[in-house]
Amino acid sequence: MGALSLGEKSGYDLKKDFEHRMGHFWAESLGQIYPTLHRLHREKLVVVRRGGAEGRPERKLYRLTAAGRKALKSWLLEEPERESVRNELLLKLFFGPEMGTETALRHLESLQERLLRRQRVFGGMTQEIESLPVSQEQRAYWHLTLDAGQELCEARLRWCRKSLDRLRKMQASNTSNG
């Protein structure tokens, strides 16, 4: 979790960053962020500065030290660990015979809706990137991660449609036969 504070200085803006910019591939709760910042401070990887405008609640602005940037780089060099796979929908679907076709269809339809909503969000983000004051390079990498989200989203949608189709056919043949 050392990679939180890269270019800028921030406080609970980190939470916002996680939600708005990295929401589609990473999540972090405040109960995780604050203790981590304290730890990084203890380890001299960040420095704090009091900030915040008049009449606004006080904020603590964190910035990477040279040691912090070094630690970040060495972490970035390491091979990313493979993510643990835990897909509850697929698990339930695997037990489809116990569940019944109607429930399976319901779950799939609800996933489909969520995916369509997310797809619209991606569309908005793609345009938003261009308007933000970041380097061209940062923008390119940002697009890369967004593209991953879109590609996966589309793949899931394709699979959803295909599966809904198959299940409906299954249901139809079972109804007529049994």
Place this chain on the structure above:
Amino acid sequence: MGALSLGEKSGYDLKKDFEHRMGHFWAESLGQIYPTLHRLHREKLVVVRRGGAEGRPERKLYRLTAAGRKALKSWLLEEPERESVRNELLLKLFFGPEMGTETALRHLESLQERLLRRQRVFGGMTQEIESLPVSQEQRAYWHLTLDAGQELCEARLRWCRKSLDRLRKMQASNTSNG
């Protein structure tokens, strides 16, 4: 974790099942499975039976009770929770400017290799399903989950290739300009 023991009776075969049949969408460790089985037993959702052939280590075979099957069905009815997103590769890639193109390329190439290997595994599984003694219905749902794995795998590969391409172009233009 009530859904472990569906049709059959099993012990640490569950672990094998998770690895071989559900490996692409769910993982469960033994340190999780055994305590869970004890809990399910306490809650009268499963019954145990001693088993195992002569000269083989003793095994405990678990089977769902009526109450267990009921609990399973009610769990299957519930809307699956959305999975928590934590993709370390994308997180690191987001910090691409700190990382450098070469490292990004290395990470992506290593992911690509892993995905190609997994794709071959899927190919094998698709054929294997047909040879196993399970119901036609179970087989259909199994195919569904496998199909999800394949679709996602392909999407990731497409994205990998695209990203490698883009990064290589970026690298080339940076080298010639700077």
Place this chain on the structure above:
DNA sequence: TTACGCATGTAAGAGGTTACATGATTTT
């Protein structure tokens, strides 16, 4: 004889979420 596969379990600890606690300011 060394190691691996079968088989069951426990305990420590890492990692993470949620709820709680506090308090100011701005919007409705």
Place this chain on the structure above:
DNA sequence: AAAATCATGTAACCTCTTACATGCGTAA
């Protein structure tokens, strides 16, 4: 006046992985 947003933090709790402990049988 109430609710939402900004802002920081703590503590309890849950979940899960890893490592440890044990022991038999078989294959290298």
